[in-house]
Structures are given as C-alpha cells and as structure tokens.
Amino acid sequence: MKTIRRIKAVQKILECVRGNRRIAFVPTMGAFHEGHLSLMRKAKHRGDFVVVSLFVNPLQFSPGEDLDIYPRNLNSDKKKGEEMGVDILWIPSAKELFPSPYQTFIQVEKLSQRWEGESRPGHFKGVATIVSKLLQVVSPDYLYLGQKDYQQVRVIQKMVRDLHFKTTVRLVSTIRETDGLAMSSRNGRLSSADRKAAPILYRALQVARKMIRQGERKSQVILEATAALIRSEPRVRIDYMAFCDPETLEPIKHLEKRIVFLAAVKIGAVRLIDNIILKLPGQSQKQNKMH
C-alpha cells in the first residue's frame, strides 16, 4: 500500500493502472471500522485496484457539529488499509483540495433538502462538493458507498448521473455490531449507558420490517409503533423516522414496491442514523438498481 498526499502523485500512478485494471474507490473520513473495511474488502475481492481516500472534510460539518472531535487514528488506519490490500491510501491536504480563495460548490438540490439535510444544513453541499473533487482526481470505474448513509448515497448517485461522471456506484450493506447497532465512527463517543440504549434504533427498524411482513401497509401505523418503542428508552430522542421512496426520498403513506425506512436519533450529544431497504411481497426480487 502506498500512502500518498499529493493529487499529482495519485494521478501519476493511476495513469499507469488505467487501461490495465479497473479502479475501485472508497472515499472515507478515516477512523476505519468494520463498515469501512467491508467496502475495501468488496472492492479488493473483485480484483480491482483499490484507492481509499482519507479526509475529514470540514465542508460537511455545520458550525457546532463534531468536526473537532471527529476521531482520527491515522496509524491504525494505515495498518488496517494495508491488511485489506488497499493499493493507494490517499490522504489529501486541505490546502490542495481547497485552493484559496475557494469558491466552487455543488448542490444536489431536491435530494439534499429533507432528513439529514434539514437537521444538518449545508451537509450535503459539503458532501457533494468533496466527492465531486475526489472523483475528478481519481476517475474510478467503481465508487463504493455504505448503505448506512443512505441519503448520502442517493445524493452522490444523483450527482454522478447529473454531472456525467463515468463511475458506477456500488452500494454495500450496513455492517452491524452483534446487537444490531450500525457501525459508525460516532459510536465510540457513546457513554456506556448510552451504548446499551443505542440498539433500540435497529430494533425499531426490525419492528417495522416485521409489521410489513405481517401485512401492515399504512406507514402511519408502523411509525406509531416504532416511535413508541424508541420512546420507551428515555435516553434516546427521535430526530426523524420516515418511509420513503428509495429514489426520491419523498415520504410515502401507503407502502408498496421498494421502500427505504430512514431513521435518525440523538443519544446524549451523539447523533446516529440507520435505515433498511424493504422490498414488499409481490414484487419481483430485482437487484438494488438505482439511478
């Protein structure tokens, strides 16, 4: 594994690789957990040349959010990347990514408004901007993204399509702790009591899945049940819970076809998100294909 900082150095290597091997790209903010590693593993498994970027992007944090305390474990990340067989670990500098006076921003307008966008103003503008920059430098054949940040995946997929990037997004399932809590760099900031309470979020998603399996189709009925479950845990506050169209992320009342159940909660000072994608019975079991 080569650890590289400069854009030109990354591009020089990729120039030689391109044409011979497919390039797979995993953008990260570091502090690798099993979620990140599963993205790298999937990419590596296909025999592609794997580029991982590590950059804690200040643009996607709102003022007052956890930018300053976002975990940073460079040595451990390097070791894990090496073990995964990553080919290039790219650690760009803010100075090179944001030549002063930096002025250019990308917005995926409608998809960025709801849910995370409402709770974190400017977040997806920061995400779209940084990812477009990383894609421009790496020009990967495949872009690996984790399902845990589902709205982020949709925003990036839409940007990729709208701006004609020649990359294919590969969505990788959420990796969970044994009690169901979705892996997240933020889990480490939960107090021990909060950590014990946190899996209620996943249990709520499972309740929704079960009710749908049993035939419930009214989103309101399920939302009441899942909200009641979460409220039974006084340490956890609901930010939002919604059944949405998996393409547009608009809420749906009557459940049919494919849906995504999105949820965000706050536990102490820590904000956690999770989701499940559901294919309702009667639908053909097509692959998750998204545009």
Added chain:
Amino acid sequence: MKTIRRIKAVQKILECVRGNRRIAFVPTMGAFHEGHLSLMRKAKHRGDFVVVSLFVNPLQFSPGEDLDIYPRNLNSDKKKGEEMGVDILWIPSAKELFPSPYQTFIQVEKLSQRWEGESRPGHFKGVATIVSKLLQVVSPDYLYLGQKDYQQVRVIQKMVRDLHFKTTVRLVSTIRETDGLAMSSRNGRLSSADRKAAPILYRALQVARKMIRQGERKSQVILEATAALIRSEPRVRIDYMAFCDPETLEPIKHLEKRIVFLAAVKIGAVRLIDNIILKLPGQSQKQNKMH
C-alpha cells in the same frame, strides 16, 4: 467534421483520439460569428483535435431574457465548422444533458456575484453547471474561451481549478467589427439606428485606455469621462462600468499593475458587454496568465 448528438458517441471517438492528439474544446451556443470562428481557428492552428459543442443552454438565461429569440442557424453553423476544420461538432440534447428530474448545480460563489451576476441572477450558476458537464464529457486538454465574456472566463477558470479539471483554459482576444463593436450573436438584434450607436461602448473603453496611457490613475476620474461619453449617445444606457482586479473582479480605485475594464450597456432591448485588459506602464509585459 462529424456532427454528433449522443454523449456516448462523442466519448467513443475521443477515446481513440486521446493519447495520440491533444483535444481542444470550444463550447458555444451556436450562431457562429467571427468570434467563435477565431476560437476554432486558434485551436486548429495548433494541430489539435477540435471539438465544438453547440447547445443553447436554458439554465443560463433568466426568466424574461432572450432565450426564445436567441439566434439559431444550424445549417450555416455546420458549414462554418466544416470550413474551420472542426473535427467534431457536438450538438447535445437537453434530455441527455438534464436527465429528469435534474437536480445538480455548480456555483462559483464570489466571482458570480457582481457585474453580470447582479444583472443576470442565476446566469453564472447556469454557465458553471453546463460547462462542468461539457468538460466532464469531453475531458479536453485545452478549453478555448473568448475574452469578450471576461467574467464568464474567470468563473470557468476558477471552477476548473477548484474542481480539479485537467484542462488548460486558453483565452482568445475579442474579435471586433471594423467600427470596434465586439462580435456578438446579439448584435444582429440591434435596429439600424441602435447598431450605429453601439460602437460608443468600445470608444469608451478606448478613452479609458488613452487616459491611462497619459498617466491618469484614479479610476473615478476615468469613469466619469467614459460615462459622459456614453451618455452623449441617448440610445445607450449604462448598466455598469468598472475597473477591476483581473483575478478577483473586485473594483479598484487606484489603477496599477494589471486591470480589466468591464462594461455593460443596454441599447433598446439588447444588452451588450465588452472589456479591455490593461497592463499599466512599469509592469513587465508578462503573458496573460490566470489561475
């Protein structure tokens, strides 16, 4: 010259060209006049593979502007492109450039605010968005832009740099009618009396140049003289006139080093812009190098 509509067809040809020849790109909205032809000629003269795009971009017109009456002369444009030795004339479809529901937009924030940005809200958002799309498809080595739209050049150059496009912008001098009027697709909409009045804009720029040569350094003094000249022509209304830093486009009071004199006027229903770049005496005569 091949005339092509589909993105994939353009990319297929360019894949074979790339590596063998440099690719030069001239984005246009058609209705070719000598200004466009000079861009193509310069590109061709260097022996590069010349791609010209022709797309009247609705995004860069505000409601109530002249989108509907913007001149369209496809057959004549094809003939002229052929004569210039253009290799590909790319006429994209709106449907392919803006897959519905289109959501992704690019803004170069500070540079887009003043001057044209103030008079034409949303204009540079439309320009940056379309040019980023065209660049993503063509990936040219060189991007040819005309100096007449100086602020547009600066917005695009900043975007190219900020978003890490691997293209070099080549600025081509404004082509003028014999009476000094800058070539523009909009000149054809001037009535005969307005057409006679229009060169006052260029004459004002020449007055500024002369006053500077004679030692004047206070922008206010020159602006008063040029405004008085233009006001002497009752058919012409000033939109703005300003001496600016050629990089930031911020206005400057005391003239030194390199400056750009930007001007916009309205004559009847037609809005015309023009500019001159001035290197003040005492400065080394470096090439126009911009970042």
